[in-house]
Amino acid sequence: MKSGSTLEKVLASGNPAVTAELGPPMSADPHEVVKKAQQLKGFCDAANITDCQTAVVRISSIAAAAIAFQQGLEPVMQMTCRDRNRIAMQADLLGAAALGLKNCLCLAGDHQKFSAAGRLKGHPGAKNVYDVDTCQLVGILKKMRDESKQDGGDPIEVAPKFFIGASWTPMADPIDFRPINLMKKVNAGADFIQTQGIYDMEGLRAHMAKIRNMGLHEKTAILAGIIVPKSAMMLKYMDSSVAGVSVPKALIDRMNKAKEAAGDDKKKAKELQEQEGIKITIELIHQALETPGVKGVHIQAIEWESAIEGIVKAAGLYPRPQV
Amino acid sequence: MIVGSQKPIEEIWNMVKDFKKVLVFGCNTCVAICHAGGEKEAETIAALIRMKASQEGKQMTVNHLGVMRHCEPEYFEPVIDEVKKYDLVLSTACGVGVNFLSDRTGTVPVYPGINTSFYGAVEAPGVFKELCAGCGDCIVHMTGGICPVARCAKTLMNGPCGGTNKGKCEISKDVDCAWYLIVERMTKLGTLDKLSAIIPPRNWSTARDGGPRRISMEHIREFEEKEAAKTETAGGKR
Ligand code: SF4
Ligand code: SF4
Numbered sequence: 179m180k181s182g183s184t185l186e187k188v189l190a191s192g193n194p195a196v197t198a199e200l201g202p203p204m205s206a207d208p209h210e211v212v213k214k215a216q217q218l219k220g221f222c223d224a225a226n227i228t229d230c231q232t233a234v235v236r237i238s239s240i241a242a243a244a245i246a247f248q249q250g251l252e253p254v255m256q257m258t259c260r261d262r263n264r265i266a267m268q269a270d271l272l273g274a275a276a277l278g279l280k281n282c283l284c285l286a287g288d289h290q291k292f293s294a295a296g297r298l299k300g301h302p303g304a305k306n307v308y309d310v311d312t313c314q315l316v317g318i319l320k321k322m323r324d325e326s327k328q329d330g331g332d333p334i335e336v337a338p339k340f341f342i343g344a345s346w347t348p349m350a351d352p353i354d355f356r357p358i359n360l361m362k363k364v365n366a367g368a369d370f371i372q373t374q375g376i377y378d379m380e381g382l383r384a385h386m387a388k389i390r391n392m393g394l395h396e397k398t399a400i401l402a403g404i405i406v407p408k409s410a411m412m413l414k415y416m417d418s419s420v421a422g423v424s425v426p427k428a429l430i431d432r433m434n435k436a437k438e439a440a441g442d443d444k445k446k447a448k449e450l451q452e453q454e455g456i457k458i459t460i461e462l463i464h465q466a467l468e469t470p471g472v473k474g475v476h477i478q479a480i481e482w483e484s485a486i487e488g489i490v491k492a493a494g495l496y497p498r499p500q501v
Numbered sequence: 502m503i504v505g506s507q508k509p510i511e512e513i514w515n516m517v518k519d520f521k522k523v524l525v526f527g528c529n530t531c532v533a534i535c536h537a538g539g540e541k542e543a544e545t546i547a548a549l550i551r552m553k554a555s556q557e558g559k560q561m562t563v564n565h566l567g568v569m570r571h572c573e574p575e576y577f578e579p580v581i582d583e584v585k586k587y588d589l590v591l592s593t594a595c596g597v598g599v600n601f602l603s604d605r606t607g608t609v610p611v612y613p614g615i616n617t618s619f620y621g622a623v624e625a626p627g628v629f630k631e632l633c634a635g636c637g638d639c640i641v642h643m644t645g646g647i648c649p650v651a652r653c654a655k656t657l658m659n660g661p662c663g664g665t666n667k668g669k670c671e672i673s674k675d676v677d678c679a680w681y682l683i684v685e686r687m688t689k690l691g692t693l694d695k696l697s698a699i700i701p702p703r704n705w706s707t708a709r710d711g712g713p714r715r716i717s718m719e720h721i722r723e724f725e726e727k728e729a730a731k732t733e734t735a736g737g738k739r
Binding site for chain 2: 259260286287288289291293305306308309310311312313314317318329345346347350351353354358359361362365366374419421422489
């Protein structure tokens with residue numbers, strides 16, 4: 179075992195892994211994290227704790243991960259390259275390991291201009307760090323863990339033992355380069371990969387065939403990203419505006435139908451769309467897990483953590499293996 | 502070249518309004534090409550300040566002047582005594598020129614008349630584009646001649662992020678994704694396989710991060726000193 183994390187053990191056991199996502203609040207109140215951790219606990223093997231995602235200040239990933247961990251939920255701390263140089267990164271990694279955290283997902287991070295797609299003020303005038311990129315950060319974690327060395331070469335007495343993750347957007351431009359992108363992260367030391375949210379399962383199958391030809395599915399555990407759709411509007415937005423995401427028309431039509439079935443009743447329209455969204459999610463989970471080379475799913479119910487229990491149960495992925 | 506753009510006249514006015522004798526001092530190389538701070542622009546700015554002054558009822562003398570370069574003493578030295586007669590020099594050279602001149606004008610302050618933006622090129626008439634960040638350790642032979650330091654919004658060294666959308670960067674649909682261009686270019690050059698190698702963390706000490714930089718070319722200094730000594734001896738013989 180590289181880290182001894184639950185996620186690592188579940189993957190080693192050959193069971194499909196389930197990860198979820200927990201978004202920390204824009205406030206110093208720990209209760210929100212505690213509540214979400216309780217909602218997720220037992221229904222996933224580990225949950226990503228986002229790191230100021232969409233470039234908006236929230237409780238830091240490490241602090242929220244430590245709170246979740248106290249609640250009995252295994253966290254995947256996230257670390258973006260946007261906000262820290264290699265000194266701060268390694269200091270945080272040592273600290274996170276000292277707190278008992280065992281999984282770390284390395285990300286480039288949304289650019290500081292993003293500010294929740296303009297919905298919040300954010301900090302578009304912040305300096306961006308990008309001292310190292312994702313591939314390089316993965317390499318730093320690996321060097322710390324396997325060689326007990328800091329990136330600069332100084333020795334580490336007690337090495338931080340992380341199960342190292344990275345993200346992958348299989349269907350973004352330049353599409354022919356994406357398998358090489360994955361290969362570089364894997365060669366750098368990524369033990370697991372969570373993909374960008376996928377609705378186009380045919381696309382995923384085609385891309386996984388390339389990945390299998392390269393043998394990458396055996397060197398890393400690929401978890402397919404599933405973003406739980408809440409409404410027809412959300413699916414349309416994801417299709418038109420989110421890089422690397424395309425949503426088949428049939429899915430948008432299904433959500434539209436659910437919406438129209440409620441007539442003018444807005445509350446009912448919301449309910450029906452959410453129900454349909456959960457149905458779609460379960461189908462996507464099954465299709466993803468049937469794809470050769472996929473070792474698990476990363477289910478993101480954004481600001482809707484309470485939906486995970488029902489989804490995981492209905493998908494037949496409950497109870498989670500005891501490892 | 503160094504690319505800059507004019508400061509809003511309101512900002513300039515707030516800088517200069519309490520001075521009696523102002524020289525707007527243009528630089529006729531880079532910043533003239535980008536229509537920001539050449540002698541012609543200095544003349545226009547001087548006229549605008551005079552207009553403002555008369556509107557606000559302020560007694561001010563505002564003149565303009567231009568030299569070929571503010572970043573080499575031989576160009577501005579012939580006029581430096583003239584420059585020093587003013588209360589304020591508003592330099593429309595790039596930041597380099599402003600700094601360099603500041604060290605050489607005695608008690609006369611030098612203020613910036615433009616915003617210095619980047620190292621770039623003329624993409625089309627009137628369009629200037631950032632292409633290099635002066636990182637001090639050029640690696641574009643590994644990236645198809647396209648710079649990921651200056652042109653990728655995240656300075657990524659090992660390939661695109663997940664934000665590339667239809668060839669554009671996630672920060673704006675008006676900004677090309679550098680990595681899209683790199684992959685396209687290297688595909689065309691038949692060198693895409695080069696990108697499979699991982700570029701390790703960079704040593705940024707060659708960039709601004711290492712502190713202010715200075716390059717001293719000893720052989721040139723020695724040569725210049727010898728030449729100066731020769732002229733002196735020659736003069737002595739005469
Ligand atoms: S790698 Fe450095 S020196 Fe080369 S173009 Fe980019 S910023 Fe300039
Ligand atoms: S979209 Fe392209 S240019 Fe923009 S940050 Fe990502 S890789 Fe860099």
